[in-house]
Amino acid sequence: xxxxxxxxxxxxxxxxxxxxxxxxxxxxxxxxxxxxxxxxxxxxxxxxxxxxxxxxxxxxxxxxxxxxxxxxxxxxxxxxxxxxxxxxxxxxxxxxxxxxxxxxxxxxxxxxxxxxxxxxxxxxxxxxxxxxxxxxxxxxxxxxxxxxxxxxxxxxxxxxxxxxxxxxxxxxxxxxxxxxxxxxxxxxxxxxxxxxxxxxxxxxxxxxxxxxxxxxxxxxxxxxxxxxxxxxxxxxxxxxxxxxxxxxxxxxxxxxxxxxxxxxxxxxxxxxxxxxxxxxxxxxxxxxxxxxxxxxxxxxxxxxxxxxxxxxxxxxxxxxxxxxxxxxxxxxxxxxxxxxxxxxxxxxxxxxxxxxxxxxxxxxxxx
Amino acid sequence: xxxxxxxxxxxxxxxxxxxxxxxxxxxxxxxxxxxxxxxxxxxxxxxxxxxxxxxxxxxxxxxxxxxxxxxxxxxxxxxxxxxxxxxxxxxxxxxxxxxxxxxxxxxxxxxxxxxxxxxxxxxxxxxxxxxxxxxxxxxxxxxxxxxxxxxxxxxxxxxxxxxxxxxxxxxxxxxxxxxxxxxxxxxxxxxxxxxxxxxxxxxxxxxxxxxxxxxxxxxxxxxxxxxxxxxxxxxxxxxxxxxxxxxxxxxxxxx
Numbered sequence: 001x002x003x004x005x006x007x008x009x010x011x012x013x014x015x016x017x018x019x020x021x022x023x024x025x026x027x028x029x030x031x032x033x034x035x036x037x038x039x040x041x042x043x044x045x046x047x048x049x050x051x052x053x054x055x056x057x058x059x060x061x062x063x064x065x066x067x068x069x070x071x072x073x074x075x076x077x078x079x080x081x082x083x084x085x086x087x088x089x090x091x092x093x094x095x096x097x098x099x100x101x102x103x104x105x106x107x108x109x110x111x112x113x114x115x116x117x118x119x120x121x122x123x124x125x126x127x128x129x130x131x132x133x134x135x136x137x138x139x140x141x142x143x144x145x146x147x148x149x150x151x152x153x154x155x156x157x158x159x160x161x162x163x164x165x166x167x168x169x170x171x172x173x174x175x176x177x178x179x180x181x182x183x184x185x186x187x188x189x190x191x192x193x194x195x196x197x198x199x200x201x202x203x204x205x206x207x208x209x210x211x212x213x214x215x216x217x218x219x220x221x222x223x224x225x226x227x228x229x230x231x232x233x234x235x236x237x238x239x240x241x242x243x244x245x246x247x248x249x250x251x252x253x254x255x256x257x258x259x260x261x262x263x264x265x266x267x268x269x270x271x272x273x274x275x276x277x278x279x280x281x282x283x284x285x286x287x288x289x290x291x292x293x294x295x296x297x298x299x300x301x302x303x304x305x306x307x308x309x310x311x312x313x314x315x316x317x318x319x320x321x322x323x324x325x326x327x328x329x330x331x332x333x334x335x336x337x338x339x340x341x342x343x344x345x346x347x348x349x350x351x352x353x354x355x356x357x358x359x360x361x362x363x364x365x366x367x
Numbered sequence: 368x369x370x371x372x373x374x375x376x377x378x379x380x381x382x383x384x385x386x387x388x389x390x391x392x393x394x395x396x397x398x399x400x401x402x403x404x405x406x407x408x409x410x411x412x413x414x415x416x417x418x419x420x421x422x423x424x425x426x427x428x429x430x431x432x433x434x435x436x437x438x439x440x441x442x443x444x445x446x447x448x449x450x451x452x453x454x455x456x457x458x459x460x461x462x463x464x465x466x467x468x469x470x471x472x473x474x475x476x477x478x479x480x481x482x483x484x485x486x487x488x489x490x491x492x493x494x495x496x497x498x499x500x501x502x503x504x505x506x507x508x509x510x511x512x513x514x515x516x517x518x519x520x521x522x523x524x525x526x527x528x529x530x531x532x533x534x535x536x537x538x539x540x541x542x543x544x545x546x547x548x549x550x551x552x553x554x555x556x557x558x559x560x561x562x563x564x565x566x567x568x569x570x571x572x573x574x575x576x577x578x579x580x581x582x583x584x585x586x587x588x589x590x591x592x593x594x595x596x597x598x599x600x601x602x603x604x605x606x607x608x609x610x611x612x613x614x615x616x617x618x619x620x621x622x
Contacts (some may be wrong), residue, residue, distance in 0.1 A: 067525055068389070069388055069577050069578055070390060070391035070577070071391075080468060233507065245471065249470040249471055253471065291471060355390055356391045358392050358393070359422075362414060362415075362419075362422070365412065365415075
C-alpha cells in the first residue's frame with residue numbers, strides 16, 4: 001500500500017460534479033464537525049465554500065492557536081547548486097535553460113552558513129537542482145557536516161532518494177524533508193516533466209513515505225499550485241498529508257502551498273490560483289488537518305503573507321534567496337524563480353511581533 | 368494556611384506550574400510568572416537558543432524559579448534520556464519533565480517509553496516528573512522507577528477541554544503515594560479548580576494562558592482558581608447527594 005493506491009481510488013471520481021453540487025447546508029454541517037473526512041475536505045475546496053471563508057477563517061484561527069499558539073517558525077533556504085538534469089516546463093533550473101550554473105564548494109557553503117547564522121536563524125532548508133551527477137548524496141552529506149556547526153535543524157529539498165539514502169542523510173544530521181509532487185495528476189505530470197528522471201511519477205510520489213520509513217523527523221509535502229486545477233491538487237496534497245500522518249504518527253507532517261512564480265523561461269501556467277483561492281486552500285487544509293504544519297514561502301508578497309498569520313500558517317521563510325551563493329558569495333548562480341517577499345529576517349521578526357506573534361528561530365535541536 | 372507541596376525535598380508554596388510554549392513573545396513570560404506566583408516553569412530544550420540572547424527563553428525566567436526542562440520532541444526513551452542530559456548541562460537544573468510523544472496527530476504520551484526513560488534518569492540523580500496518559504498501573508511503575516511525581520493529562524494537550532480523564536485521575540490520586548500533577552488539557556481556571564478540588568497536588572498550564580488575549584491576567588486567574596480549589600479540597604467538601612434534602616423534611620411529622 002502506498003499513497004498511489006489512495007490516488008487511484010479517485011481515478012474515476014467526477015470532481016467537477018461533486019464540487020458543483022456542494023450545498024450551503026453541507027458546508028454548515030462540515031463547519032460544525034470536529035473531525036472532517038476526505039469528502040468534507042473536498043467540499044471546503046468548492047466554490048460554494050468560498051461564500052464561507054469568514055467562518056472557515058474563524059475556525060482555522062482557533063485551531064491554529066490551540067495547536068501551535070502564537071509562534072511561527074522561521075527558516076531560510078540555502079541553494080547549494082542549480083545544476084539539473086531534468087527538463088521541467090515550469091522551472092528556471094530546466095537543463096535546457098541557458099542560465100549561469102553553479103555549485104557551492106564546501107568553503108562557500110561555510111560562508112553562506114555564516115552569513116545566514118548571523119541573522120539568528122537556526123533552521124535551514126538546503127536545496128539543489130536535480131542532478132545526482134553534480135550533487136550526489138555524498139556531496140549533500142559533506143555540506144550537512146559543515147552546516148551542523150551553525151544550525152540546529154537541517155532540512156533537505158533535493159531529488160527523491162531511496163530509503164537507505166534518506167537514512168544516510170539522517171545519520172549525517174538531516175532531520176527534515178521537503179519534496180513537492182508538483183502536480184498529483186499523473187497525466188499533467190507527464191506533460192510538464194518533459195525529459196529526465198523526474199518523469200518517474202511514482203518514485204517521486206512515494207519518496208516522502210520512504211523518508212518516513214527511514215525515520216525522518218519532519219516531512220513537508222505540497223503541489224506547485226498553477227500546474228493543474230488547484231482543487232484537485234490541493235485535495236490530493238491534503239489527502240497525502242493525512243495518509244502520512246495516519247501511517248507514520250511519529251513524523252511531523254506539514255504542507256507547503258507554493259504558487260508558480262515568474263522564472264527564467266516562458267511557461268505560462270494553465271490555471272490561475274488567486275489570493276482568495278490560496279486562502280481557501282489554506283483554511284480547508286487547517287480544518288481537515290488541525291495538527292499539520294503549513295508553510296507559506298517568500299514566493300508570496302509581504303502584504304498577503306502578513307494577513308495569513310494566525311489563520312493557519314506555522315512556518316515562514318525569511319531573508320530568502322533562490323540564487324546559488326545568494327547570501328554571501330559574489331559569484332552567484334542564477335535563481336530558480338523570483339521571490340516576492342524580499343524582507344530581511346529582522347523585518348519579518350518585527351512584523352510578527354507587531355502582529356502579536358513570536359518568531360521562533362529555533363524549534364529543534366538535532367542530537 | 369501553611370500548605371506546602373514537597374517534591375524531592377523541595378518545598379513549594381505555589382501549586383500552579385507554568386509552561387513557556389505558544390506565547391506571542393518571551394517578554395511576557397516574566398509577568399506571567401510573577402502574576403501566577405509559579406515557582407516551577409517548564410521549558411522545551413528544543414526551544415532553548417543559547418546562541419541568541421534575545422531569543423533565549425532562559426533569559427526571561429526570573430531567578431528563584433525552578434526550571435524544569437522538558438524532553439519535548441523525544442519519540443522514544445533513548446531520545447528523552449539524551450535530551451534530559453543535554454538539558455541538565457544547558458539549564459543547570461536536574462529537574463526534568465519527561466515527554467515522550469510519538470503520535471503527532473493527538474500528541475498522546477507513550478507511557479511505556481516514559482517508564483523506561485524515568486528509570487534511567489532517576490538513577491542518574493534527576494528529579495523526574497513524567498507526563499503520562501492517566502493510568503494507575505503505569506503510574507505505579509513510574510513510582511517504582513523513581514519518579515518524583517506523576518503528571519497525567521486532563522485532556523489531550525492544547526485542547527482546553529478540561530478534566531476529561533477525571534475518573535482515571537481520581538483513581539491515581541487515591542491510590543498513588545506521589546504528588547499527582549494534572550498536566551495538559553486544562554483550558555479554564557474552573558478546570559484547574561476542579562482538578563485541585565479532586566485532590567491533585569498541582570496543575571501545569573500552558574496553552575490556556577499563552578493563547579489568552581491577556582496572558583498575564585489569565586495567569587492570575589489560574590493562580591486564584593488553584594488556590595480556591597486547593598482550599599476547598601482541604602476544607603472537605605460536602606457529599607454529593609442523589610436527592611434534595613429539604614430543611615423541613617417531608618417526613619418530619621413522623622418524629
